[in-house]
Amino acid sequence: MGRPIVLIPGPASSGEVWNETVAQLSSNFECHVLTLSGFAGFSPIDLKNGFLPRMKNEIRAYFSNLKQPMIALM
Numbered sequence: 001m002g003r004p005i006v007l008i009p010g011p012a013s014s015g016e017v018w019n020e021t022v023a024q025l026s027s028n029f030e031c032h033v034l035t036l037s038g039f040a041g042f043s044p045i046d047l048k049n050g051f052l053p054r055m056k057n058e059i060r061a062y063f064s065n066l067k068q069p070m071i072a073l074m
Contacts, residue, residue: 002028002029003030005029006032006059007021007022007031007032008033008034009036015033032062034062
């Protein structure tokens with residue numbers, strides 16, 4: 001496996017939109033496909049502090065749970 005890559009679909013889509021891309025990239029990259037809460041049938045979450053700050057925290061939590069290094073670009 002190669003370096004990790006994160007694929008996040010647009011708000012109206014699920015992570016499945018990346019299936020073909022993952023098929024092409026997975027031999028060279030460790031692919032992480034995320035579907036944001038509140039989209040594509042996933043339950044909505046409290047956004048009282050705004051959408052982007054919450055998504056940033058959710059994505060950071062995902063990688064924290066993986067127990068591997070992450071470069072924060074947000």
